[in-house]
Amino acid sequence: MFEFREDKMKKIAMGILMGVVFLGMNIGLAADFGAGMVSVSPAGFKPTDYQYHSLNWYASATEAYYNSGYPNSAYMTAPVSLPHLATITGFSAVVTDNGNGMDDEIHVSFLRHNMTTGATEAIAFVSTTWSFISSARLTLTEDTLANTTIDNEKYTYSILVRFYSPNSKIRFHGAKIEYWSVL
Numbered sequence: 001m002f003e004f005r006e007d008k009m010k011k012i013a014m015g016i017l018m019g020v021v022f023l024g025m026n027i028g029l030a031a032d033f034g035a036g037m038v039s040v041s042p043a044g045f046k047p048t049d050y051q052y053h054s055l056n057w058y059a060s061a062t063e064a065y066y067n068s069g070y071p072n073s074a075y076m077t078a079p080v081s082l083p084h085l086a087t088i089t090g091f092s093a094v095v096t097d098n099g100n101g102m103d104d105e106i107h108v109s110f111l112r113h114n115m116t117t118g119a120t121e122a123i124a125f126v127s128t129t130w131s132f133i134s135s136a137r138l139t140l141t142e143d144t145l146a147n148t149t150i151d152n153e154k155y156t157y158s159i160l161v162r163f164y165s166p167n168s169k170i171r172f173h174g175a176k177i178e179y180w181s182v183l
Helices: 007-032
Strands: 034-040 056-059 064-068 074-080 086-097 104-112 120-127 133-142 155-163 170-181
Touching: 007 056, 034 074, 034 086, 064 155, 086 120, 104 133, 104 170, 155 170
Parallel strands: none
Antiparallel strands: 034 170, 056 064, 064 170, 074 155, 086 133, 086 170, 104 120, 104 155
């Protein structure tokens, strides 16, 4: 019949305990694994021009824009933080372009900056065209991405918004970055 042996029971109990610990660790690791998304609020943007004090600009939780500015382009930028070694899988920006001509456009770039060399490279770029006029919000999506692996040891990341002709009819409402993380 069945013979009770204490040493076998201890081994079985230890095996079960190790299995539970291993499973628990993997469940914890799995929480940071897979698809992810980061949204970038317009509230985090600031003008990039050194003479920003002379510009009439606005940035809140719902939108960022210039009321007026130079006769040429004005820019705003915000930092982006993503997990190291993540792979960018999508980029989109929500804008309003209710301008009335060729100079009323908005360009949104997702960039990486090499901290050692100072070089800037595009990951994604979206924009409106001069023919688009609407007071409705528009989602611009970029399907062709470059430099998609996040390397936080070598690069910093940001979004740059260019208001081709600064006026309150052209507004930035936010951006969304989709990624896949292995860590």
